[in-house]
Amino acid sequence: MLGAKDRHKIVVVLLEEAVGRKSALTLAGAHLDIILVLSAPLIDDASARFDPKPHFVSGGSAKYKRTTVVEWYHSHLVLRVVTITAWILKILIFHQIQRPNTCHFFYACDNNPNWPATRPNRPVEILALDGSWAYLSRYVILSHNFKLKYLLCLPSPRETARGTFMAPNIVLFLTDQLRRDALGCYGNKICQTPHLDQLANAGIRFDQAYTTSPVCSPARASLMTGLYPHKHGVMINTHIAPAWNRGLSTDVATFSRLLKETGYALDYAGKWHVHQDLGPEEFGFDRHIIGSAQSEMEPGSALTVDFPGNSFPVAGTSALPKEEHKTWKVADDGIAMLRERAGGDQPFFLRVDATAPHFANIVPEPYASMYDPQTIEPWPNFAESFTGKPAAHLRKHQEWHLEDKDWSWWQQVIAKYYGDVSLIDTCVGRVLDAIGECGIEDNTIFIFSADHGDSLGSHKHFEKSGTMYDEVFRIPLLVKMPGSEHRAIPQFVRLLDLMPTLVECGGGALPTGLDGKSLLPFLEGNSPEDWPDSVYCESHGEVWGYSSQRMVRSERWKYVYSPNDMDELYDLEADPAELRNLIDDASSADTLKQMKARLIGWNDATDDMFQWDWVRWNFPEPILPYN
Template structure:
């Protein structure tokens, strides 16, 4: 099966902001339209809730521990900053298959190796936020007589040392057509038109990614979107009642870093309202791209994906951004796929991952997905089939600002998080969907905890994640132990 691929991606996008996922307030008609014409995945997770490692997993089809690009360059604390030169990438495989490959927008998958080094067409747009001083963007504004980037009404808290906090939101003194989001949309449609012509003239298929930098904070928006939703209509997330009792202390530290308690409840509601406005603005831009796909007659020849690299707290658990806390807010993300000939309006509840997109893209292109070793093709699910599927998911984290290793096992009802230098966590998501009560030491759940711990140990061991060595000596992991954790060549027996 050979297909064009249009891959639409946002950054730091909460799944509960989309109408198709149940939000009755936020306007996302274009993403809702995509969901209605394809498949919505209700248990779609990121392999790690941080930009660069998650995007590297998408590119390679490998879990972060395997590709080893473990942190964002801007906060890197000694990890690799680029994928090794011999790394597999789906883009190189598609190029070998004769595909045009383009990427418009956020790359953030390395410091020195750019998207072009992996075979993608498009402007080099480095960094984690909109590079509003980029020459191509400034040319875009100048050609159209549009004003350059300027903000007012900044929203930020106060850091523990008394310094002004991180910028969380601001008004953008530009019309929507001057926004960086509109610029990215324009460039994506231009490249789509070029690829469509090449498809018509030479039969050459394409892969085109449009990667927005938003709705990642700061939420910098024109007046219309900044004020689109009334803060009085916003309910703070239930987990804003977080006390951090029985939780890893790092979570309280991160809350202080993001200055949550230095802002009022009204401020928090306004931030959420602005975030919603950002989501709607991006949805409108995505609609223009989907309309262009239809106009060019490519909709029946093109698989369309929509997802995000990870979620966002927006006040949940008294936090902003993301970090060393493996809550659903930042690990569960939207995931929509429409494939040619696939069923419309389908909803799947299997556990799937952003990493699974790699094998899916390869299979759509008729390329062997085997090198994407931690990826499973989602095509059987998107076709409406019922293949055997794992009833669990493993996620990992390695640090942001400082090293902080974590592993998570998510099952139908429970979530286990192992924090080697802190307290471990167990959540019963049926009884406690907001993850406010750490039940790790609850005697009533001791049997469940030990079963999950042994399961996570086996999964990590079998996939080659050396995190399992810590678990071998520290926790009850059952009898299926294949090694002595202290083994050396000096020992005469296992």
């Protein structure tokens, strides 16, 4: 009987000494359910493809073609037959689970015309060992009298609410303040992101992914909980939060705790920013490596924002080699933990959190000089005049002392930002390479995203909070599933949807009351009919009480509600740069009414602020997001 330590060095157990001696065989890196190896005469090791679908019929019986299984993509796991020796008949066995932790299997044999297609006289029973390992309690009697000789013991499938499947490893690479349009796969013609582009082209690209909040802590807490900030309680950054709100409560369910309950090992490398005092370990992670890195800048390279009596750099060239940069070192930490877990006995979840490309963009060579600032054209909305816009927009521009920053200054900042993005891309490639080198790519889900975007000169703004523009709220979201094909998903999805997605991918049970919806149907190639055709976001600023806004966006329209300022309405079809506020446009009155109804519908669906009649009086009847 196998121990859990043997997961990635699969031991072939001798069941019968038909050849007159005991033997064992070790195979490295295979990802299979169960293989039975039968003694047989010398045969050619020619391979043939096996399609399991036609062979399953009602009543639990099956008929098989004379084929050997080469590979079979099933749910989250790629099942492969590995070459053992030329004198052993290879058989893959897979059938449906009849009850939890008990499997009934059939098999197919080689396509030699002298051997009839066969099936066992009685089913093989698989029992779970230590929750995730399996062994055969008895072997089958074969109709052609081949003797069962070897048994490969592997992790058994899990019985979950979604059915039975092998628990996949999951790697989430999260960036900080990354604009969606900085990536080549989302249309950028200058910034080089070859690894992310390849990931998008081979996997699933979500084209309308939105964060729930433009601020780090609320967005990250939404990712953890599947809840909007007004429900999980982290509404501004925890490092400047009021004393009565130190961060996310440990009473709130998180995907990390739920994955832990299903048997996952969980590791975390990099930025946290969800609680002032408590780390990831208090939320289900086994360990957290924050790491340390210096930030020494080349003299004379700093681009600064200047305040009375003070200034600080927003971009520059690092004096350190790239291997000493914080992004590189976070990837180092993540890769080290990944390699360790890849040889372990549990499915694992790894989160790699880079602080880049959040300012200050102090970028090492060769990335610091990778882009010529002169080639960077102005954003279409750099022409912002602030006319007809909320007063807070101009105030934000002035508070950052950006009045004297022309496009030539922004070109230099953006060039360094792009360098940071290309460095991230390199590190993503390093993590993906490590997954491949460990031989676990066939059972590993890889997700890439960001907590929120960045103004980066759009609308003449710096940083993120204070506005509800797409540059800040729209985020990249790329997913690579084992066996998946490239797809572009046009529906609106949200960062908080990752929480139920991760839990379902790991076979866990979802708590009630979530705002997030699992993206698993999209990942499996489906398109849910009841998916909402709008998205809802909120902002509470970076300082408590400074501002509060709500936004609802449909395919064409965006409405922003600001309780203490002017509202906004944009026709994104005619004005994708969001320069013309139509809030007082008489011809858009009916659209405004409908968008307000959408907003109040989202409010009611998520228990947001419009709970009193005196607040709701100027809103129409709600349009619910889920009809």
